[in-house]
Amino acid sequence: MDSPELEIVKRTAALARLEITDAEARTLAPQFARILAQFQVLTSVDVEGVEPMTGATRLADVTRADEPRASLPRAATLANAPDERDGFYGVPKTIGGGS
Amino acid sequence: MSTAAAGVVSGQTGTRWIPVIGLEVHCQLDTRTKLFCGCEYSFGAEPNTITCPVCTAQPGALPVLNSAALEYAVRAALALNADVAPVSKFDRKNYFYCDLPKGYQISQFDLPYCTGGGIQLASGKFIRLTRIHMEEDAGKAIHDRGDATLVDLNRAGVPLIESVTEADMCSADEAHEYLTALKEIFQYIGVSDCDMEKGSLRCDVNVSVHPEGEPWRTKVEVKNLNSFRNVRASIQYEIARQIEAYETGDPAQYPEQETRLFDVAAGVTRTMRSKEDAHDYRYFPDPDLPLVTVDAVLIERQRGLLPELPVARRARYESELGLSAYDAGVMTAARDVADFFETVVRVGGDPKAAANWIANDVLRALSDPDVAASSILELLVKPNDLAELIALVGDGTVSKNAGREVLDEMLRSGARAKDVVQAMGLEQVQDTSQIDEWCRAALAGREATVADVRAGNLKAIGALMGPVMQASKGSADPQLVRAALLRIIGEEG
């Protein structure tokens, strides 16, 4: 039976698409636990009635006009692609399953 | 299994099952550029040619909101009588898929720009909207070519509005009607072409069933339905599948909370992912995008752009123009047709005749390869021209049948009705002395028929009309011929 930290590390790694080995998970779990323990101090702060600060600006309503800008040439878009096929990005065969 | 009134489905065991259905509809907005970048989207372009650093998620690129997308979204909300939030925000919905370049979709989570509103069905039932939010589309993954999946990011970043209903529907018919009405409205107000074939309208359905009088049961989601037919079929399939599962009485076989896909070929839904591997989207406010504000000025400007909506038009066509419910429905199903019809009427065309001509002849012409028009607006026949033709038929200048030939020619060449009639020599002969002459010639030698008519059998007059029309080579006005025959027979009796 894995420790709760090990469980969390494994589950979170899967969610983040980080393929970690068991050994890595065992190294990370105590580090993770220590970091979270250190961060527990946050729970002592009284935040009753405090609005969350979601960004560092007080800007709102920033928009642009609906005017086209030049798209990139396809060769430039695909230049860095590890698997370019006929103008597409190639990836391992998969069937559906986005959102 | 049989369907009774108001959505109740009777199962094999005699249980009365109530289906519960909600819809989530994704609709592409017809803005020039994408939601967060200046790429000018067009359907069917070569793959990956309408992309830039922003919509291909190049490291360091940032989103900037398209003001027109916000305006269109607000207009859609107003058309559905929904409330537009003065402040909303964009959030990141995090998941990994090959068509999602950033690894997250910019969407709206707990503060959507629009809540409430809804659509009334013909039955009077009101389908409530929970919310509408703005979000960006993903790219396209093509799975049926070769040994790899191919990714095209042209569509990535196209603006969508997602309309989510309450689970207010209880049959595939209701869902179909809601969807039709939603599509009509969005098309009318000019925010989307709602073309399911091009993917600019996509639908997810949530279906559950429960025995009448009992609490709701497990909800199943069917995703990515891309035709009205598939929406209907998948709902019908799910209702039947779920009832069957419950009626086994074996809890192990009961429906699970899961996401399914509709297999069009087989006509069934299949598990896409179960609850265990459900996503944890880790929504949080997108730090790259400040809050979205909508003020009264923006709302009023968009309200001013709302046309009369289809339901209101339909009612007016019936009450003011005297159309049948059926004709009113055909005339209002698409905004361009309704606008065309109204212009014909405004320039003097008789409403009923206009509706008949449009429904039977004009719309049919759109599928004629010789006409080469994909919408009523592209036809060479303009509302003025049709009104003129209607008048020519109305006053007897040409017969209805000849009128059809005239319209065909007008559609092909763009010529005016009067000119076509003249050129084709289709004008009806109205000269009564000429008509009298043809009639007298026809009566000669048909004494028996004449006697029949005199005896009061007016139907027999038909046998006399033929020879007259033949003699005139079809150009005699049949009304005048009939009158002349009766007069001459009377005079001579």
Add this chain to the structure above:
Amino acid sequence: MSAYEELDATALAESIVRGERTAEETTADALRVIDERNDELFAFVSVDREGALARARALDERRAAGEAPGPLHGVPVALKANMCLAGAEVSCASKILAGYRPPYTATFVQRLIDAGAVPVGMTNMDEFAMGSSSENSAFGVTRNPWDVTRTPGGSSSGSAVAVASGMVPIALGSDTGGSVRQPAAMCGIVGYKPTYGRVSRYGLVAFGSSLDQVSPFARSTRDACRVMEVISGPDELDSTCVDAPPVAAGAGTGALAGLRVGVPPEYFPDDLDADVRACVEAAIEAMRAKGAEIVPVSLPHTDVAIPTYYVVATAEASSNLARYDGVRYGPRAEGDGTLQGMFAATRDAGFGDEVKRRILLGTYVLSSGYHEAWYGRALRVRRLLADEFDVAFQEVDVVACPTAPTAAFSLGEKSADPVAMYLSDTMTVPASLAGLPACSVPCGFVGARDAQLPVGLQVIGRPLADELVLAVARAFEAATDHRRRPPRSAGGAA
């Protein structure tokens, strides 16, 4: 004509404009110093020799043809390896972006180029700007020119060292929680983090989007002002970029007399390095001597800034780094042959330990069941931190404090202990969370006479008070004499 390394960017540009040297000679000088010192210090991960010389020659030709010079005419500049310049390799010191050449140029990079600056290469950094020592680079460690056994600080390690060691007079770094101020302090140069939104982030590879700011390194505050004048100002490609005019380069001639300087006791904790404390207290005393009024101010939430910062920054990073999936760029690992397996294998092979640790932490604090307790709470504490700065700035014009709790520490000293490493950002993260302008300016040295290490004074201002913060730093610089070129040989005295 003075030696290349003696001059700051302002003086270099002026001397080129006066015709005392050419842009090409100046670029050749930069390349010469890089050749001399980069093997030892590893400031640059790549140098674009031909491109830089060609650009410099073109500048000389345009000048000869009578074109008006820009404010950075002919000045060699270094870019951190997380800044996009079309065609250059922008690796973020990560294997996952090895070989990546962006198809576009960052707004701020284009502005530098338009002002006549000559980018000579990309500098080393902690991978994806995650770190405080350069030890998280996938390509090797950058060394402090004052003592090559020590860290130059991080994450903008290479840019700091490129400036401190005389390779280039100015460089850009990115400051998310102190990644420019802390290495500036540890390398004895000026590091300036602008108000959040003052410089466009378009083309800066994101770490923590609500915190990241492009920030200059310079050997003088007047150079920092000049770079800010060039790179700041609105940008329609960054929605978080504020609609304020560019920072005025003329700013920064202000006097200290009459200035109200707040000193928060929370930045002088008991465990603060004694030498650093003495150094900074002396600096504040020097300000008082020049007429500043020193006022104690309270910033009580300073002690929770580190966890707040690490929750917010890693949450954003976990999402920002999701795009590195092996589809559109970077090397791919096939994994088990499935799509999701390819993602996981690519990310496993491409990311280093610290980046993985932070992605994990950020994913965790956003995940269902923990979201409100960690991320939600951190956003509220962040508001408290910003609010208490607002209160302080009702009493004072600027806040003065140490930039870092210690001088440069030894390489390897903290690399095994993430928490200890995180704590080295204690004094820089509060201004980042609040989005405030903050400048680290050299304020003295600690250590034995033959092994001195520089210390930085941090000046923090209210939002958009960039000119004032730079003016105060400049007045302090003028009133003191802490600006010294580091030794040519490692470990020696200045």
